[in-house]
Amino acid sequence: MSNSISETFDNLIGLNPDYKYYVYRLVDPRNMQTFYVGKGSGDRVFQHAKEAKIGKDQDEKSEKIAQIQDILSTGKEVICIIHRWGLSEKTAFEVEAALIDAYPGLTNKIGGHHGERGIVMADDLLQALTAKEYDDNLIPANLKYLIIKTSYSAIRSNGSLYEATRRAWKRSLRSVRQYKYVLSVINGIVKEVYEVEKDEWHRSMIEKDKIEFDNNGRIANDHIWRDLIGKKIPSDYRRKGMSNPVIARKLTQNN
Numbered sequence: 140m141s142n143s144i145s146e147t148f149d150n151l152i153g154l155n156p157d158y159k160y161y162v163y164r165l166v167d168p169r170n171m172q173t174f175y176v177g178k179g180s181g182d183r184v185f186q187h188a189k190e191a192k193i194g195k196d197q198d199e200k201s202e203k204i205a206q207i208q209d210i211l212s213t214g215k216e217v218i219c220i221i222h223r224w225g226l227s228e229k230t231a232f233e234v235e236a237a238l239i240d241a242y243p244g245l246t247n248k249i250g251g252h253h254g255e256r257g258i259v260m261a262d263d264l265l266q267a268l269t270a271k272e273y274d275d276n277l278i279p280a281n282l283k284y285l286i287i288k289t290s291y292s293a294i295r296s297n298g299s300l301y302e303a304t305r306r307a308w309k310r311s312l313r314s315v316r317q318y319k320y321v322l323s324v325i326n327g328i329v330k331e332v333y334e335v336e337k338d339e340w341h342r343s344m345i346e347k348d349k350i351e352f353d354n355n356g357r358i359a360n361d362h363i364w365r366d367l368i369g370k371k372i373p374s375d376y377r378r379k380g381m382s383n384p385v386i387a388r389k390l391t392q393n394n
Contacts, residue, residue, distance in 0.1 A: 160231035161224035162238060167206065168215045173242045175203050178228075178235040184219045203246040243295045266369065267326045273370040275388070278363055284320035284332075286376055286386040291325065299356075300331055306351035307343040308385045315350055316340050318387065320359055327371050332364040333357060 163184040165175040191207035293303035304323040323331040
């Protein structure tokens with residue numbers, strides 16, 4: 140993409156400063172598969188290929204950049220598709236999140252905004268809307284746990300709830316080893332509770348800067364944990380803006 144075309148695109152699509160955003164897809168021309176979904180303004184849609192060409196982030200090359208470089212090495216160019224344009228930033232976030240849900244297996248490092256309102260089966264949505272919160276004060280204070288928010292699209296990509304829950308998260312290995320229990324949560328509802336020993340936490344073999352656990356899917360069978368299945372996580376863990384998919388238990392004064 141020449142600089143002149145890029146600048147023209149930037150100027151024309153950003154005429155209204157309040158509705159300057161758009162949502163786009165990057166498509167591999169070799170198989171016409173979408174491999175990245177993004178939100179941007181100006182010439183953002185073209186910047187990924189530019190970064191790949193100059194070798195940006197070479198030391199920690201992202202999966203997205205690696206795929207673009209592979210495409211370019213064949214003499215082809217990435218196909219850029221604008222899905223919606225003339226959007227406010229808020230609307231762009233919503234469209235981006237919906238598209239990320241619709242295209243499993245993307246190279247996006249993180250999911251879209253407002254994942255708690257993401258793709259869901261109707262029965263599960265009904266459960267999410269009517270489920271009662273579990274009472275954190277009824278869980279002994281010495282039982283530390285992590286909440287890991289996953290999704291149905293992650294299950295499709297990884298093959299099972301366990302695989303979607305156990306890998307791979309941006310967290311320090313030292314910090315997670317103090318948590319013996321992991322609550323797997325989708326759309327705010329506890330789907331499973333895994334018991335994880337200290338030495339079952341380790342660094343990801345694929346993404347060295349992330350951690351994961353490997354306990355062969357062992358679930359926590361104590362009645363305390365089984366009573367959480369199907370219940371909603373407390374509002375403290377669902378506050379607006381709390382986008383981190385890994386949340387440590389908050390100990391209250393009553394614990």
